[in-house]
Amino acid sequence: MVETFGKKATRHGFSDGLIALGEKNPKVVAIGADTACSVLINKFAQKFPERFIQVGVAETNMIGIAAGLAVDGWIPYAVTYSMFATGRPWENIRNTVCYSNLNVKIGGSHSGITVGYDGATHQALEDIAIMRCIPRMTVVVPSDMVEAKKATIASADIAGPLFIRFGRESEPIFNKEDTPFKIGKAVTLREGKDVAILACGSMVYESLVAAENLEKKGISAKVVNVHTIKPIDADAIVKSAKECGAVVTAEEHQILGGFGSAVAEVLVKNHPVPVEMVGVRDTFGESGNPSELLKHFHLKDADILNACEKVLKRK
Amino acid sequence: MEIHELEQISLRIRKNIIEMLCQAGSGHPGGSLSSVDLLVSLYYTQMNFDPKNPKDPKRDYFVLSKGHGCPTLYSILAEYGCMHEKELCTLRQYGSKLQGHPGMDKGIPGIEVSTGSLGFGLSVAVGMAIGSKMAKRPNRVYALMGDGELQEGSIWEAVMSAGHFKLDNLCGMVDWNQLQIDGKVEDVMGIDPLVDKFRSFRWEPIEIDGHDFKQIIDAFKKAKATKGKPTVILAHTTKGKGVSYMENVCDWHGKTPSQEQADKALNELK
Numbered sequence: 001m002v003e004t005f006g007k008k009a010t011r012h013g014f015s016d017g018l019i020a021l022g023e024k025n026p027k028v029v030a031i032g033a034d035t036a037c038s039v040l041i042n043k044f045a046q047k048f049p050e051r052f053i054q055v056g057v058a059e060t061n062m063i064g065i066a067a068g069l070a071v072d073g074w075i076p077y078a079v080t081y082s083m084f085a086t087g088r089p090w091e092n093i094r095n096t097v098c099y100s101n102l103n104v105k106i107g108g109s110h111s112g113i114t115v116g117y118d119g120a121t122h123q124a125l126e127d128i129a130i131m132r133c134i135p136r137m138t139v140v141v142p143s144d145m146v147e148a149k150k151a152t153i154a155s156a157d158i159a160g161p162l163f164i165r166f167g168r169e170s171e172p173i174f175n176k177e178d179t180p181f182k183i184g185k186a187v188t189l190r191e192g193k194d195v196a197i198l199a200c201g202s203m204v205y206e207s208l209v210a211a212e213n214l215e216k217k218g219i220s221a222k223v224v225n226v227h228t229i230k231p232i233d234a235d236a237i238v239k240s241a242k243e244c245g246a247v248v249t250a251e252e253h254q255i256l257g258g259f260g261s262a263v264a265e266v267l268v269k270n271h272p273v274p275v276e277m278v279g280v281r282d283t284f285g286e287s288g289n290p291s292e293l294l295k296h297f298h299l300k301d302a303d304i305l306n307a308c309e310k311v312l313k314r315k
Numbered sequence: 316m317e318i319h320e321l322e323q324i325s326l327r328i329r330k331n332i333i334e335m336l337c338q339a340g341s342g343h344p345g346g347s348l349s350s351v352d353l354l355v356s357l358y359y360t361q362m363n364f365d366p367k368n369p370k371d372p373k374r375d376y377f378v379l380s381k382g383h384g385c386p387t388l389y390s391i392l393a394e395y396g397c398m399h400e401k402e403l404c405t406l407r408q409y410g411s412k413l414q415g416h417p418g419m420d421k422g423i424p425g426i427e428v429s430t431g432s433l434g435f436g437l438s439v440a441v442g443m444a445i446g447s448k449m450a451k452r453p454n455r456v457y458a459l460m461g462d463g464e465l466q467e468g469s470i471w472e473a474v475m476s477a478g479h480f481k482l483d484n485l486c487g488m489v490d491w492n493q494l495q496i497d498g499k500v501e502d503v504m505g506i507d508p509l510v511d512k513f514r515s516f517r518w519e520p521i522e523i524d525g526h527d528f529k530q531i532i533d534a535f536k537k538a539k540a541t542k543g544k545p546t547v548i549l550a551h552t553t554k555g556k557g558v559s560y561m562e563n564v565c566d567w568h569g570k571t572p573s574q575e576q577a578d579k580a581l582n583e584l585k
Contacts (some may be wrong), residue, residue, distance in 0.1 A: 011411050029449075034556075046321050048450065051449070053445060055472075055476055056475075056476070056479075058472040058475070058476065060435075060438065060468075060469040060472055061438045061441070061469060061472035061475075061476055063438070064435050064436075064437070064438020064439050064441065064442060064469070064473060065438055065439075065441050065442035065445065066442060066475070067428060067438070067442055068378075068428075068438065068440060068441060068442020068443040068444070068445070068446060069430055069442040069443070069445065069446045071376070071427050071439065071442070071443055071446075072376075072442065072446030072447060072450070073372065073446070073450075074446050074449070076442075091432060092432075092435050092438070092469070095429060095431070095435065096429065096430075096432070096435050096438075096439060097419070097427060097433040099418065099419070099429040100419040100420065100428045101420055102420070102428070190396040191413040201434045
């Protein structure tokens with residue numbers, strides 16, 4: 001059994017991290033777009049009302065205001081559903097925030113398929129892809145609530161634009177308070193020699209479960225939590241490929257342009273090995289209960305296990 | 316500063332614009348020339364900005380939301396000493412700090428943020444104005460928009476928020492020259508009634524002749540004295556102002572003069 005410490009959504013970790021930052025740094029500001037209660041920055045707003053800005057349903061303006069605040073020396077966190085935090089204002093993020101290299105942090109909540117019942121319009125499955133392709137942008141995808149808090153606190157130390165992705169749904173907590181976290185540095189959670197599973201976000205836990213089940217079948221799987229998609233930890237990826245000779249990537253996101261693509265970009269240049277990718281397969285989401293959606297879109301531990309068996313045949 | 320001095324500066328800036336654009340072989344003369352008198356008045360009678368201390372937290376901010384008008388801003392910043400005047404002739408060339416639309420990362424003092432993609436500058440100015448108020452600093456924030464730019468929906472998100480937040484430290488300016496790439500603004504996508512639009516969004520609109528220095532300076536004074544809401548100076552201007560064959564000719568939005576045409580323009584700007 002994978003050791004866990006209860007269940008909680010990564011948005012709680014972000015919320016706690018933001019409050020910790022607010023206490024530590026009087027320059028930290030939060031901006032909401034009529035979703036403060038869902039993305040849980042309402043807690044920051046209650047604690048630091050003078051440093052909370054509500055812009056209403058206007059995400060492009062939210063990013064522009066964040067840019068202006070950054071020019072003025074603040075550290076703004078612009079936070080709403082990831083679909084609208086990244087998709088709607090994408091060009092403003094590119095041309096105003098990143099081209100100006102401004103210290104703007106974008107929090108994308110309710111990401112992935114697990115936002116569930118709201119359906120395809122609200123399920124951000126392309127946000128990693130569209131954020132990581134912009135020069136100067138850092139992209140962080142924490143794997144559980146504990147890591148989300150650490151990642152949020154660490155995000156303030158990155159001078160420049162940063163996107164942090166988190167989710168609505170309660171998910172198992174497996175990271176500990178003392179699990180090391182450094183932006184850009186992947187964490188090996190389990191050693192193995194036959195296949196390396198590289199995962200981000202909610203798929204890290206699924207990968208750990210898959211690795212346990214693989215062990216029962218006599219297959220030794222390494223599991224690496226690649227919480228930073230950009231700058232990606234190329235050393236850790238290449239090392240995993242060298243050790244295992246086969247790689248499976250797992251993400252709650254489109255395969256096209258996402259985390260799997262980022263890993264493949266590293267491998268083809270440095271150490272090509274067979275790769276299988278678990279993720280959403282170039283399709284839109286659906287309404288439904290998050291766990292049935294994860295099954296429907298092949299995002300469960302069993303799908304990762306199948307991908308491992310498939311990639312092993314290609315070794 | 317006396318009005319006749321401002322007139323002399325504007326004349327120099329217009330000459331620079333023609334020379335820069337002729338040299339560059341691409342760029343936007345029409346909307347650069349229409350905004351000269353507004354920006355000269357802003358920089359020489361209003362702006363608290365010291366090029367020797369360009370990141371002074373007490374400085375006034377200026378955002379060129381209509382980034383394609385950057386030859387005007389570059390030229391004024393060169394007069395201010397933010398760069399050597401010789402650099403102006405590198406506009407749009409490989410290796411130049413003077414990008415076709417302002418790039419903040421090129422390090423020109425006074426370029427606070429990259430602009431050029433229309434419709435985003437006012438939001439940035441709103442953020443600056445909110446930040447200044449949070450820090451309880453008395454500085455002011457200015458943003459220049461084009462009239463065609465007002466067709467961008469994001470402008471109205473920003474307009475709505477500035478009214479909502481009662482940003483009386485914010486002064487918007489509209490270079491209302493009535494022309495855009497595809498023709499007359501009113502034909503392409505009408506923006507009237509502009510005064511009523513801004514007023515209904517809780518702004519104080521001031522309609523002026525954007526080439527009359529006295530009216531411009533009076534408008535800035537009135538904006539400063541306005542409390543509890545942002546001000547917008549709706550400045551009627553002439554696209555291509557100062558060069559006879561460019562004035563009110565849509566084609567000169569994004570076309571540059573030949574050497575011969577430039578010489579003719581420079582002759583007129585005496």
